[in-house]
């Protein structure tokens with residue numbers, strides 16, 4: 001079914017998109033965790049370096065080291081040696097470094113750079129100041145009034161020796177001073193000034209409450225682009241394969257949902273199987289004397305399904321019993337008002353081998369009829385020649401049925417396996433001539449054969465019913481030769497819902513009186 005195919009493809013596509021998004025989102029989550037852990041580690045380290053610089057400066061201030069005497073320089077040396085990340089400690093006057101613990105007195109003094117970042121707490125920070133010492137090296141300098149501390153250049157060495165796949169920086173929270181900036185080789189654009197959340201970006205921020213700076217990380221290869229081209233291709237193939245499996249499963253599910261077996265079973269459970277009634281008339285008076293109960297299933301997908309087809313499905317599914325008990329119960333319940341009003345009116349019920357072999361069916365029927373206040377003789381049991389049970393079983397069934405008071409009818413006479421033995425062994429009340437023979441009444445040659453069959457049946461003193469009367473011509477022949485016969489067919493009525501039947505019966509009654 002086309003509609004199944006559409007939904008299967010749609011669900012496959014949705015599954016593919018969901019999978020790719022799931023991989024993307026999970027990878028981003030993983031990357032964010034990795035970057036966050038790294039930030040935390042880097043921030044802790046930066047705080048350690050900062051606190052060592054501050055403590056060194058504070059010690060110098062506490063020892064009131066303010067000028068470059070030998071004793072003071074010696075003191076500075078002792079203090080600087082206590083801190084791993086303090087390269088040197090010095091004294092400043094008029095913006096010039098006058099002496100340091102490592103290099104002694106500067107002659108001439110070394111000028112500090114003009115640009116610095118002023119921290120609220122009177123600290124001044126100089127980035128990568130050059131030419132302070134007589135070595136080709138630049139240093140980060142922290143200054144508090146007249147004391148300066150130089151940060152060792154390897155402070156963050158072990159962080160930057162390895163490319164982690166993302167860029168990062170240590171900056172003041174207002175992003176106006178940068179302590180460290182690492183640009184990953186895998187990240188093709190520089191670390192952005194503001195943390196933006198693009199589809200393929202993974203950004204983290206961790207800030208130090210104590211020092212007011214933050215660690216920012218950013219990856220421009222977030223999500224699926226984190227992986228190599230080969231892995232992306234593999235993920236794509238796996239997602240595609242999984243989507244195909246889902247599409248197939250959805251298609252199978254929908255196919256099952258829309259299969260006739262599934263829908264029929266559901267219709268039985270939901271009591272959507274209806275019963276219609278086709279009037280049977282006295283040929284000469286055209287009076288409706290009874291009805292044949294015919295089961296109906298109208299399905300939104302399959303339309304009106306032939307009873308022969310869904311009866312065989314019910315049989316195959318092992319739910320025929322539910323169906324036939326349902327039909328019998330509904331027929332009796334719906335027809336009770338008509339049957340009560342006219343004690344000669346009858347309802348014919350079709351049975352198959354199942355009912356013949358089911359020991360409870362006749363008793364169930366008898367109880368239903370009697371508890372509805374009806375006479376069992378108002379129910380005719382129609383046995384088709386298609387019933388394939390041994391003759392003695394059939395004979396036992398019909399004897400029991402008659403014992404309960406039901407009438408028995410031989411349906412579709414002439415088309416099935418029944419032979420003359422059936423007619424002698426089973427006391428049928430009524431023989432229904434199959435519509436193949438009824439329609440043969442239109443043909444002069446076939447007509448003779450039908451006549452001889454019917455004469456033989458009539459000689460057994462059985463009521464004859466002609467099924468499938470479709471034309472005035474057929475009716476004329478019946479009226480001419482078999483005027484006491486019963487007739488049934490589309491020439492008179494098709495099967496009718498109970499409401500339509502009640503209207504027809506009421507209309508006929510009014511026109512006769």
Ligand SMILES: Nc1nc2c(ncn2[C@@H]2O[C@@H]3COP(=O)(O)O[C@H]4[C@@H](O)[C@H](n5cnc6c(=O)[nH]c(N)nc65)O[C@@H]4COP(=O)(O)O[C@H]3[C@H]2O)c(=O)[nH]1
Nearest residue numbers: 293294295307308327350351352468469470488489490491
């Ligand atoms: N061409 C034509 N057809 C006519 C005419 N008048 C009546 N028919 C059709 O002939 C079938 C008569 O029922 P059937 O011989 O018992 O044959 C029935 C019967 O064997 C079985 N069936 C129907 N309802 C039930 C049921 O409730 N229980 C059981 N066990 N079998 C049923 O399904 C068969 C087919 O039923 P339907 O499709 O309803 O077909 C019905 C009816 O609609 C006509 O003038 N021309």
